[in-house]
Amino acid sequence: MEIAVEQTQQRKKIHPHKFTLWVAIGSIIMMFAGLTSAYIVKSNQAGWQTVGMPNVFWYSTGTILLSSLVMQMALRSFKHREMNQYRLLIAATFALGVTFVILQWLGFRQLWNSGVQFRGSSGGGQFLYVIAGLHALHVLGGVIALMVMSVKAFLGRTKLYGSVPVEMMATYWHFVDLLWIYLLIFFIWVG
Amino acid sequence: MSNESNLHGQPEIVTGHEVHHDEHHVHHHNETFITKYIFSQDHKTIGKQFLITGIIWAVIGGLFSVLFRLQLGFPDQTFPILETFFGRYAKGGQIQPEFYYALITMHGTVLVFFVLTAGLSGTFANLLIPLQCGARDMASPFLNMLSYWFFFMASVVMVSSLFVSTGPASGGWTSYPPLSALGDLNQGSKIGTDLWLVAMALFVVSSLLGGLNYISTILNMRTKGMSMTRLPLTIWALFFTAILGVLSFPVLLSGFILLLFDRNLGTSFYLSDIFISQTGQALPNEGGSAILYQHLFWFLGHPEVYIIILPSMGIVSEVLAVNSRKPIFGYMAMVGSLFAITILAFLVWAHHMFVTGLNPFLGSIFVLLTLLIAVPSAIKVFNWLTTLWRGNIRLTPATLFSIGFVSLFISGGLTGVFLGNSTIDIHLHDTKFIVAHFHIVMGVASFFGMFAGVYHWFPKMFGRYLNSTLGFIHFWVTMVGAYLIFWPMHYEGLAGVPRRYLDLSGWHNFNHFGDLNKMITVVSAIVFAVQLMFIFNFFYSIFKGRKVRHQNPWGANTLEWTTPLRPGHGNWTGEIPEVHRWAYDYGKDGREFIPQTEPVGKGESHH
Ligand code: HEM
Numbered sequence: 001m002e003i004a005v006e007q008t009q010q011r012k013k014i015h016p017h018k019f020t021l022w023v024a025i026g027s028i029i030m031m032f033a034g035l036t037s038a039y040i041v042k043s044n045q046a047g048w049q050t051v052g053m054p055n056v057f058w059y060s061t062g063t064i065l066l067s068s069l070v071m072q073m074a075l076r077s078f079k080h081r082e083m084n085q086y087r088l089l090i091a092a093t094f095a096l097g098v099t100f101v102i103l104q105w106l107g108f109r110q111l112w113n114s115g116v117q118f119r120g121s122s123g124g125g126q127f128l129y130v131i132a133g134l135h136a137l138h139v140l141g142g143v144i145a146l147m148v149m150s151v152k153a154f155l156g157r158t159k160l161y162g163s164v165p166v167e168m169m170a171t172y173w174h175f176v177d178l179l180w181i182y183l184l185i186f187f188i189w190v191g
Numbered sequence: 192m193s194n195e196s197n198l199h200g201q202p203e204i205v206t207g208h209e210v211h212h213d214e215h216h217v218h219h220h221n222e223t224f225i226t227k228y229i230f231s232q233d234h235k236t237i238g239k240q241f242l243i244t245g246i247i248w249a250v251i252g253g254l255f256s257v258l259f260r261l262q263l264g265f266p267d268q269t270f271p272i273l274e275t276f277f278g279r280y281a282k283g284g285q286i287q288p289e290f291y292y293a294l295i296t297m298h299g300t301v302l303v304f305f306v307l308t309a310g311l312s313g314t315f316a317n318l319l320i321p322l323q324c325g326a327r328d329m330a331s332p333f334l335n336m337l338s339y340w341f342f343f344m345a346s347v348v349m350v351s352s353l354f355v356s357t358g359p360a361s362g363g364w365t366s367y368p369p370l371s372a373l374g375d376l377n378q379g380s381k382i383g384t385d386l387w388l389v390a391m392a393l394f395v396v397s398s399l400l401g402g403l404n405y406i407s408t409i410l411n412m413r414t415k416g417m418s419m420t421r422l423p424l425t426i427w428a429l430f431f432t433a434i435l436g437v438l439s440f441p442v443l444l445s446g447f448i449l450l451l452f453d454r455n456l457g458t459s460f461y462l463s464d465i466f467i468s469q470t471g472q473a474l475p476n477e478g479g480s481a482i483l484y485q486h487l488f489w490f491l492g493h494p495e496v497y498i499i500i501l502p503s504m505g506i507v508s509e510v511l512a513v514n515s516r517k518p519i520f521g522y523m524a525m526v527g528s529l530f531a532i533t534i535l536a537f538l539v540w541a542h543h544m545f546v547t548g549l550n551p552f553l554g555s556i557f558v559l560l561t562l563l564i565a566v567p568s569a570i571k572v573f574n575w576l577t578t579l580w581r582g583n584i585r586l587t588p589a590t591l592f593s594i595g596f597v598s599l600f601i602s603g604g605l606t607g608v609f610l611g612n613s614t615i616d617i618h619l620h621d622t623k624f625i626v627a628h629f630h631i632v633m634g635v636a637s638f639f640g641m642f643a644g645v646y647h648w649f650p651k652m653f654g655r656y657l658n659s660t661l662g663f664i665h666f667w668v669t670m671v672g673a674y675l676i677f678w679p680m681h682y683e684g685l686a687g688v689p690r691r692y693l694d695l696s697g698w699h700n701f702n703h704f705g706d707l708n709k710m711i712t713v714v715s716a717i718v719f720a721v722q723l724m725f726i727f728n729f730f731y732s733i734f735k736g737r738k739v740r741h742q743n744p745w746g747a748n749t750l751e752w753t754t755p756l757r758p759g760h761g762n763w764t765g766e767i768p769e770v771h772r773w774a775y776d777y778g779k780d781g782r783e784f785i786p787q788t789e790p791v792g793k794g795e796s797h798h
Pocket residue numbers: 496497499500542543561562564565568603604605606607608609610611612616619620621625628629632633
């Protein structure tokens with residue numbers, strides 16, 4: 001009896017680790033808010049040069065949107081205890097994450113070769129490298145976590161675990177996805 | 192998840208036994224020296240690690256200030272011993288300009304970040320949050336351990352920067368570009384500044400990991416009955432501190448990343464149209480804005496000063512209530528003013544930039560918001576004084592330091608009101624008046640809060656008392672010394688003496704401050720020596736201090752005093768106690784104190 005009561009009481013509260021993740025997301029948002037406000041401030045000053053978006057970024061955008069969807073499916077199959085499906089889906093998310101980072105890299109290369117470089121006068125291009133680069137680093141962090149999860153899934157050690165880590169992974173992954181969409185719209189709008 | 196599974200590092204295994212509190216924590220998980228003292232995940236040990244690392248940094252940072260005070264007090268004298276120790280940095284026994292700037296930069300950085308942020312928040316958030324909220328440990332003990340080790344790595348990098356051949360960063364603790372961006376301008380802006388930036392980035396990561404944990408623990412891991420409004424004010428203060436840090440440090444990090452790009456990759460975020468006379472070279476950078484850096488810096492920089500002061504405010508509120516044997520006056524007003532300060536702290540950063548050519552209309556908005564901070568500050572001061580008023584005050588060293596804190600906060604807060612007016616600030620900006628203002632209100636005051644905390648919770652940390660006689664000497668010398676050092680700087684600043692200048696002999700009208708400057712230097716050296724005495728007391732008492740025999744030596748209400756004398760990992764041997772009342776039932780219904788764990792009696796009056 002007492003056990004049951006205490007457990008339902010626990011259920012109502014958000015898991016502390018999940019909560020920590022949300023606060024961390026708030027913190028990451030502040031970082032990008034700082035950078036994009038700097039971008040706005042600078043874009044109103046003399047000598048600002050706008051840049052066009054490399055078209056590879058459209059493919060990367062598609063990739064990360066798709067990966068979010070796959071991640072959500074992975075979470076669902078985990079909750080339904082369909083482990084075989086979960087394994088495939090989480091590995092697919094991982095692969096899509098890697099693809100995204102590679103595509104971003106190709107986009108940077110395209111931009112670099114078109115003459116937008118670090119040296120010399122300032123402009124949207126330099127910000128783009130820094131902001132999108134930092135975003136890619138955050139994705140990379142997620143990719144590493146996904147890799148660990150996939151390996152664990154294939155080693156079949158997941159039976160004991162609750163769904164919290166997978167849920168947290170999904171939350172973070174959707175976050176970096178949304179963050180990218182925000183940045184993309186921002187670059188196009190303010191650019 | 193319960194507190195229990197958390198402690199065992201298997202957060203996701205949901206089994207029936209997690210609710211059996213009793214048999215846990217009596218056993219020790221076969222801890223080795225390494226897991227117990229070095230890579231410990233016990234919040235109490237991590238708190239001590241922060242404290243001791245902070246103490247080491249305080250000695251280094253404090254020593255630096257004594258060295259540059261030698262230059263300011265005795266500009267034309269030589270000290271051959273300096274040459275013995277520092278070689279070419281003190282050629283002929285005189286501190287060289289590059290060395291002087293390195294010293295003030297490191298002094299500021301070390302004390303603001305490594306001592307008064309990590310050493311203060313790190314220590315007391317770790318020690319008190321689980322103990323006073325009633326938790327076995329932090330929400331994530333592992334992240335908590337990482338937080339310390341990132342701080343440690345930041346420390347290693349910062350120390351290593353002291354030993355590179357071109358010297359450490361020397362562009363001031365604010366590191367404004369272009370000076371900090373171009374190695375050609377200044378020796379310290381070479382590799383020293385890169386190391387400084389890397390150390391600071393590691394430091395930011397440490398603060399974020401810590402802050403996330405503090406917030407999550409306070410909101411999610413409180414024991415039964417511990418509603419937010421029953422929390423002691425220490426926890427409220429640490430909570431708002433963590434929020435400030437989590438939201439403002441990332442912006443500083445952005446600013447630093449852009450600076451690293453400008454320094455090493457040739458970008459123009461902060462640089463524009465620069466001709467370097469030393470090398471006769473015109474730089475290709477165009478369109479950058481040095482002011483942009485100041486915005487990004489002070490968006491953290493101002494909240495940072497409150498990150499430093501809030502924990503002290505919390506400690507002082509707690510120590511004053513316990514030792515005047517009276518409930519804290521205006522508990523909700525205290526929480527409300529902490530909240531107001533937190534919000535306002537994000538809205539006033541440009542008061543550090545009044546003379547940068549900021550639009551005067553924008554400036555006037557920042558004047559208004561800045562002066563508004565005086566309101567919650569005054570509320571807090573009023574409540575501390577009314578808490579003391581007609582109290583049954585026990586003058587322990589902790590109480591004295593708390594009273595000292597209030598005094599310093601009043602003195603320094605008043606000069607803030609001068610500075611908050613942009614027109615007056617045109618005259619006072621970058622003078623010794625600023626140095627006086629922020630050392631009194633932030634530097635010394637926060638140290639006092641920290642000392643109060645150390646004297647008060649030392650028995651909980653180490654099971655022994657600090658020696659009180661040494662404590663009283665420590666207090667009086669530091670208190671009198673601090674005023675003697677910083678009060679005269681107001682006059683110097685009003686007369687126009689600039690800060691950050693190593694030699695004023697070029698100004699004849701400042702000559703009459705010569706003796707005053709000598710006095711300040713001598714007093715600084717004495718105050719520094721007394722801090723060494725405190726450190727001696729600290730380490731001596733850890734091993735040889737008077738033993739604590741009573742579980743609740745100060746007769747306090749909060750939960751940390753319900754743990755065993757030397758609590759193990761997990762804090763309480765049995766179940767975590769339940770809480771039935773707020774933390775401030777002192778002198779109620781004829782009883783001296785009523786612990787939070789005591790159920791409310793039938794005929795008991797309301798507070
Ligand atoms: C009524 C309250 C306060 C007001 C109106 C106020 C106002 C100001 C202003 C306008 C400046 C900039 C002066 C200049 O550089 O020209 C300043 C500097 C400073 N204040 Fe305050 N202040 C207040 C309280 C505090 C508190 C509570 C702290 C810390 C806990 C603090 C810490 C500092 C620091 C560190 C600086 C100097 C930073 C630097 O330039 O290196 N102030 N204050």
